[in-house]
Amino acid sequence: MPFEDSLKQLEARKQKALAMGGEIKLAERKATGMLNARERIARLFDPGTFIESGLFAVSSRLEDKANTPADGKVSGFGRIHGREAAVIANDFTVKGASSANINIKKLKHMKITARKRGIPAVFLGESTGARMPDVMGADSIGSKDDPVEYQRMRENPWAAAVLGHCYGSSAWYASLSDFCVFRKGAIMAVSSPRLIKMATGKTVDPEALGGWQVHAEASGIADQVVDTDEAAIDAIKQFLSYLPSNHNEPPPEIAVPEGSGAEMDKIMDILPASNNQVYDVKKIIRSIVDKDSMFEMKSRYGRAITTALTRLDGRTVGIIANNPLHKGGAIGAQECQKVQAFFVLCDSFNIPVVLLVDQPGFLIGLEGEQLGITGKVMNWLNAMELVTVPKLSVVMRKSYGLAVSNMGAGGNSDEVACWITAEVSFMKPEFGAQIAYGASPDNPEEFKEAVAKMNKGTTPYDMASIYTAHDVIDPRDTREWLIRMLEVHRLRMSGGVGQHLMRTWPTSY
Numbered sequence: 001m002p003f004e005d006s007l008k009q010l011e012a013r014k015q016k017a018l019a020m021g022g023e024i025k026l027a028e029r030k031a032t033g034m035l036n037a038r039e040r041i042a043r044l045f046d047p048g049t050f051i052e053s054g055l056f057a058v059s060s061r062l063e064d065k066a067n068t069p070a071d072g073k074v075s076g077f078g079r080i081h082g083r084e085a086a087v088i089a090n091d092f093t094v095k096g097a098s099s100a101n102i103n104i105k106k107l108k109h110m111k112i113t114a115r116k117r118g119i120p121a122v123f124l125g126e127s128t129g130a131r132m133p134d135v136m137g138a139d140s141i142g143s144k145d146d147p148v149e150y151q152r153m154r155e156n157p158w159a160a161a162v163l164g165h166c167y168g169s170s171a172w173y174a175s176l177s178d179f180c181v182f183r184k185g186a187i188m189a190v191s192s193p194r195l196i197k198m199a200t201g202k203t204v205d206p207e208a209l210g211g212w213q214v215h216a217e218a219s220g221i222a223d224q225v226v227d228t229d230e231a232a233i234d235a236i237k238q239f240l241s242y243l244p245s246n247h248n249e250p251p252p253e254i255a256v257p258e259g260s261g262a263e264m265d266k267i268m269d270i271l272p273a274s275n276n277q278v279y280d281v282k283k284i285i286r287s288i289v290d291k292d293s294m295f296e297m298k299s300r301y302g303r304a305i306t307t308a309l310t311r312l313d314g315r316t317v318g319i320i321a322n323n324p325l326h327k328g329g330a331i332g333a334q335e336c337q338k339v340q341a342f343f344v345l346c347d348s349f350n351i352p353v354v355l356l357v358d359q360p361g362f363l364i365g366l367e368g369e370q371l372g373i374t375g376k377v378m379n380w381l382n383a384m385e386l387v388t389v390p391k392l393s394v395v396m397r398k399s400y401g402l403a404v405s406n407m408g409a410g411g412n413s414d415e416v417a418c419w420i421t422a423e424v425s426f427m428k429p430e431f432g433a434q435i436a437y438g439a440s441p442d443n444p445e446e447f448k449e450a451v452a453k454m455n456k457g458t459t460p461y462d463m464a465s466i467y468t469a470h471d472v473i474d475p476r477d478t479r480e481w482l483i484r485m486l487e488v489h490r491l492r493m494s495g496g497v498g499q500h501l502m503r504t505w506p507t508s509y
Contacts, residue, residue, distance in 0.1 A: 021093025045078030118246030129168030250496030
């Protein structure tokens, strides 16, 4: 074939692949406000940096070769804020982005390359699951020889967006990722409502099965929820900005925004005078960290604890903070699982952890016990011991019971500071007075005397006197203390890299 004809054929094949599922399907998507796979990639990467891998791939089935451009999954490499990353974007306009022999090879190549070359992998999910009849029979589904297909060793960050109906592989990779963002209206489940009805005879509402509220509030898989495709992709880009490209690097450093720390003088205006009064700990976090750097994760799940990626002095830090605004800050089963997941993220990618403490203990009662909270409390402590990045703890107000250790005391943090407002004990003094002395609030004088006895030895200076707290500080000095102590505890001996003892910890719950 003459050279010019070969070039024409190349261009024709390229245009056919880029046309995806055709003008009609693309127009239908546009009318709903949803981006197509290639538009999502364009939003993800810096302009002009995307290089595709597998543009000319098609189905391995003879009858489908002509109508499966890129075989329904667009893959390749590009730069996000100047750093390389790999992407798999499901093209729902081609056979519902269903998984089949060839596009699974593309997915595998992206994963392996990202891991070997130390760059993040991004999964933009929307798929119907496995492709029929391609996967039917033992020679397909039964012939797999890839035992590590779904293994996570956390050598490189994974980020995923659930952007439509996600069944099969798109659900698996969203659940395996270090960060998962949901667009409202998207659905994620093992199988579709249609298949569930065929198997069980029951009609299931898609939202009730796997909508954003299910995964943001019940399963805990969703780290953030947004309204649009654009917002979801922007969230992935922001998440990755806090992380290194791989586990052998420290996180990137950026310039400290002007105005950072300017609110520290007002921090005591946020904290109520009484231990019984609630407040939103997020306001305290925002006062302490670099301006506009708070990136909260799982805000609708385990709400009595706030977890967030932030920056202090331009360096990435993970914040774990009790939030009395919800359940008075009492730690339940969801909170335990939320903290474990955050420990795994921070330790795997060399992010120091700061714990801000104001908790009345663990949530007691039927709900917690039925969810196995005792085991989850132990998992938390086990996970905490495996964390090899620096851990700093600041006791702001109350800290009671075994949760004192869970929140960093008892040798579980590298440094512990108490605010002048701190109170540490086995339980709330008013409860202790009734249990230890049989005192009743109905007898005010006797009760007051018993409470006073239970309050002995609970001050920050009592903690400091036995060197369980390393310092007692003015709350307004918290930012300065944290920055200084994070500098002291930098991982100098290993180039800012931890031991990653939690790299095999299960990703989901």
